[in-house]
Amino acid sequence: MHQKDQWKNYVSDLVTPEEICDKFQADKEIFKVHRVYPFRINRYFFSLIKEKNDPLWLQAIPDEKELCKSNGSEDPFLEDNILSPVPNLIHRYKNRVILLVSDKCAVYCRHCMRKRRVGLHEETFFDNFSDILNYLESHDEIDDIILSGGDPLLVSDEKIEFILAGLRKIKKDSILRIHTRTFSTLPQRITENLCKIIKKYEPVYINTHFNHSMEITGETKKASFKACDYGIPLGCQSVFLKGVNDNFKALSDLFTNLLKIKIKPYYLHHPDPIKGTDHLRPDIEKGIKIMKMLRGQISGLAVPYYMIDLPDGGGKVPLLPEYIRGKGADYIEVENFKGKLYRYPL
Ligand code: SF4
16 A cells, blocks of 8 residues: 555554453443444554543443434534535535535544434535536535534545645635544554645645543644644634543643634534533533633633524524623523524423
8 A cells, every 4th residue: 555545544543342242341331322323443543442431432432322312403504405416516605516525534523513414424525526516516605615524534645635626626715624633543644655746736724623631642732733833723613522522621622722722612512402412511601601611721722713504594603791692591592794693492
């Protein structure tokens, strides 16, 4: 295998349920979940788990609670229908689109907002990439294009280059963004060759995804410093998760340590109401309280926006005092960018 492709060995080196049960004396029954929601963990990420139910275990190892009756929905933002004018493209905001490049990831996160599709679909992105380009060409208002999935960096360097070159040809000045979790789950993916390709099509921003400082290692530091050497700006979108990071210490350590590896904390998402993730959704008021404490006690540069995504197309809103207009027994009332009021469940 060519050196530039050696990261693929880490992708295919998967840990089996039997190994996990043996190492942590876990109940095999939890793996029946994967008949509904796929399970995948590579040896690198597995090596970071220290004990059963620690912050990394909760993100990566199935839990029977995923199959319990849920208040959530599979696709609360109707991405698959209303917002998808062309397969594998989501057009929700006027100037912005999301391309669903891959349905695979290095680890399948139990809290994933696209849990309904990651690891379950045959990949079809490259079958209709020319339709996507035609759509983008006929919509001048689109100037911000996000490569997402699944994880877009699970496809080969050649395919990444094919996508970026195609987009850059028709959208000369647009912002291109890559949303990838590989910096935390598969840092070996960030190779010199990949960085050279991304640099060719700048400006290309990378937003990655870390939820706990246990995910920050020598390998992740090597990956982020390498990307920075190529002038690729790095941000992080974390998710506020029960048992993983729903306390002041976990979040202050995470955000401060991200800055130390040159990754700017950008958003802390309150988890969307996705079916099968209720057990990981913390109290929203707790999140607001922790964010207030963080603003006073860590570098301003390390503090992200705490965001919710409103139902019925209300869009993303930062949970700041000026946007919270009222409160009921089990909801808060939030104003969106158009001044419209929405109820969001607590
Ligand atoms: S890496 Fe992203 S897309 Fe993949 S399972 Fe995790 S949250 Fe979902």
